[in-house]
Amino acid sequence: MIHVSLAGPMLSHFLEYGWPYRSRYAGGLLLLLATNGLSLGIPWLLRDAIAAMERGARLTTVAAIAGGMVALAAGQSVVRTMSRITILGTSRHVVSDVRESFFRQLCRLPATFNDAQRTGDIMSRGINDLQLLRSFYGPGVLNLCNTVIVYVAVLTLLFTIDVRLTLLSLLVYPPLFLGVNRLSRRMYALSRRAQEQLAVISSRAQENFSGIQQVKTFVQEEREIAAFSEACAEFRRRNLSMAAVRGAMLSLIGVVAGSGTLLVLFVGGRHVALGRITFPDFVAFFAYLGLLAWPTIAFGWIVNVFQRGVGAMERVQEILLLSPGIPSPLDDAPLLAAETDAEMAGAIDIRGLTFTYPGAASPALSDVSLSIPAGSSVGIVGAVGSGKSTLLDLIARVYPAPPGTIFVDGADLTTMPTQRIRRSIGYVPQEAFLFSRSLRENVAFGEPDATEADVRRAVETARLSGDLETFPGGLDTVVGERGFTLSGGQRQRTTLARALIGNPRILILDDVLSSVDADTEREILSRLAERLRGRTCLFVSHRFSVLAGLDRIVVLDDGRLVESGSHAELIEKEGVYARLLEQSRLERRLEAP
């Protein structure tokens, strides 16, 4: 019948987040008891007033009782407000806590998680599911407590007034209660079906809009309209079958109060006429029974809120219970200043590294061994999908490398604090992603304490200072998705400045100057060379201009290291490297203005 599965782990999760606020909830419960106590006094006074009138008492007596009612009403209203503020407010606190753990967990999970879960899915859990939890902890708890209190108190009072009449009323209310409950459950099921159809409409529209050119090319407009209309007609049909149930439910709710009245009127009226119950008691009974109408109606809703809350908690916990795989700096103690400052030499040693993405059939890297002395510069070359970016990501610990495969200054990467390795690395990823904040904050992203001079210097090296003048607010221009639009080259140079500002021992550049024109590139490279003296550098690039000046170049092919040597050596070899280089030379020619 009424079934909310709150058993087992979910219950403990609900308690876990509610527990810190137990005293608030207890306070809210007391306030609820108090407010109901006060509100139940009002019909009692009504009874006294009627009795006084029946006796023909003086108007001042009636006025005094009316005054008492106003006092009770005022008190009731204040206490009820407090109870709502307490319980509903607590739900906001609880959900704010859950949201914080959710975000904290997102920060802890490695990039492999982000690749697997689509942004939309994470966002939906972080927004819609938390909304459902809020209803659970707030109005859900509030109305559940209130319903129980009202039912217990009102029934007690009704029994006090007249046992037989109460028992008779109970014949009417519980069936209505169950009827409304059953209808509302059916309605929620139908409403879910309607929502599913709305999702079908959405995806039909989405399919159509994203393929609109094809639709037009094949003159399929009419058929698409027909198919869409059919989906809409199905939606209408489902909505109408929901309306049939909803109409019954609302109509039933509409007559809940009325049927109580009918019962009291007919049975109670007989009692009064036969002198078994006084008229004032009759009126009070009448008023009390009316108080049961709302909790009866609300019950179906409460059950639904609890069911949906459980589902939401499950989805949120799915993410909260994942294990990070790479130790997150959030779990370590902050690094001591001494540790941060302890300079790394920056020697990287890779031994027999094989790596397969979770769920992938074949490895992205197979048995790669490579030794990079501290302070040397290495170019990594290879076709799309050859494993270049994977190698860089493993070195920067974006993905977890198997133990005993990557060593930095002789220490196994997996045994180092994540924070330490990341602080020593300046990474410029292929995709020039900027955050929606000022240019200054973007550049100082990893170094929030950077001085103005540091920012200027990084911007200068990345050849961005000239562009600053063309931005509306200079360094304070807000960029990113919701800010000022930078050109591809400007974005790349900003990400370069972002990596340079921390003065990293190891610099990783993943094909970062692709949108920068040749002149600017030359300038950037010459400045970089100066600034990077003595630091370890890893470049992914196809550009002759970049590669020619490096100490060593390695060539990846399908996850394997196939060639290694200096630029001149590799050209002489006339292997993969020479071919790739020729290709990129031709491409540049085609792209030249």
Added chain:
Amino acid sequence: MSTRRGLRLPAGLHDDSIVGRVYDTRMIRRLWEYVKPHRALVALSLALMIAVSAAQLVQPWLVMVAIDEHIRTGDLGGLAWIAGLFLLALTGEFLLRYAQLYVLEWTGQNVVYDLRTTVFAHLQRLPSSFFDRNPIGRLMTRVTSDVEAINEAFASGLVMMLADLFKLAVIVAILLWMDWRLALVAFAIVPPMIALSWFFRLRLRQIYRDVRRLVARLNAFLQENVTGMRLVQLFGRERQNLAEFERLNRDHRDAELSAVAYDSSFSSVAELVASITLAAIVWAGGWRLLAAAITFGTLVAFIEYAGKFFQPVQQLSQRFAVMQAAMASAERIFGVLDVEPSIRSPEAPRALPGRPRGEIAFEDVTFAYNEGEPVLRDISLEIRPGERVAVVGWTGSGKTTLIRLLVRLYDVQDGRIRLDGVDIRELAVPDLRRAVGVVLQEPFLFSGTIGDNITLGDERIDGEKVRRALELTGAQRFVSSLPGGLDEEVKERGSNLSVGERQMISFARALAFDPAVLILDEATASVDPETEQALQYAMSTLMHGRTSIVIAHRLATVRDADRILVLHKGRLVEQGTHDELLAKSDGIYRTLYTLQAAG
């Protein structure tokens, strides 16, 4: 052709910032156009609503009669009669309300159905450039949540508001008629109540605006960090960003807390008002009763009526909010409906004589998606009937745009394109698109069966033609191996078929349609050698006996072509046969060719 992907954002992120008025005459008038066909149903619904009110309002009256004439006099027989009448009123209320709710929903659903399909059909007529300018997410909102907002307004907006007002007026009349002095005492509370709820409503609106702003900020931060989490971790920003998130989260929570405070006070005020009214009626009623001006029954009925009075008054502000949202949505929807389709068939289109010969001419064609950035410049070329032409060029050279112009997905900005000597803008658009068959790089399958995807609903293509098309392209073998054969359902644009299979189906489709001109955007996706061979065979069958333009990526296709057109940065820079072009040292074609040979 490049496909644009729609970013699906959870609700609440798409903040189209139109704030509607509660009642906008212009919008109401335009919406009325959609309601008008169902006006009989609307009238029926209103009539039913009046009947519901009547059945409802007769109940306290019966209570009054029962108390005064039966309960207090001990007339049990009469009481049974009254109880019977009450049961009748209750049953009437139940049935009438049910009918009313259903009729209203039925009307609303029909209106919304019409509106939704109209918007969708209108969008189908808008040119591709419109879709370039408007993100898919925004267009989706128009056919989903905006239409739903109007449905909501229908279900609990204007019609209900009218019914509420009617009910209020009747209650006021009854109370005044029963005892006007008592009625005035009961109503004394109304002006302060309205003032108070007005105050709360204004404050609440302000607070909710803050809450929405903070929610948007919080969610935007979340979204950005989910997208850029890799960088957050690489730069060791976890602590700072967590702290920032905590701050945003706290601000949001605090704004919500003040919303809770006002909201709670607001609803308590409403209850307080009801209780105070009760007390006032008791006090004034006692006075009137003791003066023998009214009876006990009147007093009880009065209390009942007053209770029914406050409910609709309280709901009024909620209904206002619904109306406001609906007006904003209506404005956005009509904004789309007001966009004129710019690519249309002419009033009196010229007919192509029978089956077109397939002669194509571009004359000084210039085109830009964005003003000032031409993608094609002064393109002039002629293609003879039956000629096989290959178009080659580096990324961004304008190959795809050339095709888009030929089928009028976009209109040329300068110059013109002729088919069999007729400017394509003088042809009916469907005629043009049927004369020019397109096989896309990413084979595009529609929802439906495999058979549907070959006939595309064209009844002239019978089973025999479908069979022949499958046979000639060599697709017969794999289709007959499917469990459902031709009736196999295509799921999600063909995700249950392999790329090669989808390609085969699109070849069969093109062959069944037998277009005069065939455009083939050659596939770049890699398939196994066997499929590759099958596809090559199907392709040459397809090109046989018609003008064909191949956007070429493979050397083999290029070599077989009668002529090769080389596009570079929007200009036609070279043309000739493979050997002729290869002979030009330093030519673009030669560079492209060497590049491909090297890869």
